[in-house]
Amino acid sequence: MLDRKFAADQQRYRTMRNEELRDSFVVNGLMREGELMLTLSDIDRGIVGSAVPTQTPLEFSSFDELGGGAFTARREVGVINIGGSGTIRVGEDAFALDRLDSLYIGRGEHTVQFASDDAADPARYYLVSYPAHTAYPSKLVKQAEANRIDLGEKATCNERTIFQPLRPGIIESCQLVMGFTSLAEGSVWNTFPPHTHDRRSEFYFYFDLSEEARVFHFMGRPDELKALPLSNEEAALSPSWSMHCGVGSGAYSFIWSMGGENQEFDDMDHVPQAALA
Ligand SMILES: O=C[C@H](O)[C@@H](O)CC(=O)C(=O)O
């Protein structure tokens, strides 16, 4: 099934109630066992989804909303496994993903199949897809092969490591840049002070958060912050105009992914804390 999500614009979000904000900017219900979940956003036509195969593999199907044909006929896909080990088949190729390994799937008329090694400890694939203008090779990136950036400090509760598996220099992609950030024990803030990047939109998927804990994800224009209290395995969608950062009431990690104009990770417009209102 392919759900649709339509984002509010940068004026309308200012007067929206929390429930309306969630409806516009939050994807929930991901990681359902035995199902392939997909939500098509009108933000850069990004798709956020998950596949948690148990006994039988799950396969991408064709959607009229995407113009028909193979799911990847005109799209690229990034996948990160947050569960047990598994295998993803792209046409004739098979890629084995352990926890926190990533796969780039290039454009093409291939079948894509998601499988778990052990149905009792299934792979839990989080995926993001964007339209692609050309075909780059599919490539597996093990966690140890990801570019690694350690930043933040204990004193400001934002000590964390950014892992960049799907980025220029490691893979070639049309627009997708994707990876994950893990916070050190006792650190709770991501991306602080926050930023926008008008040239790209971004999706955050929070995971490894305990069931009762919440991440307060901040969005909006710097002069009108809105907070979205998110639960484990929910995703927040940031249009290019929206700043983003978050703070957890417990430990967590998150997968970030970007699409749009350029792929320069450091091309960010930082928002000074004093400008937040
Ligand atoms: O544009 C880059 C993204 O927002 C994230 O990669 C930032 C992040 O993971 C962090 O600082 O914690």
Ligand SMILES: [Zn+2]
């Ligand atoms: Zn960002």
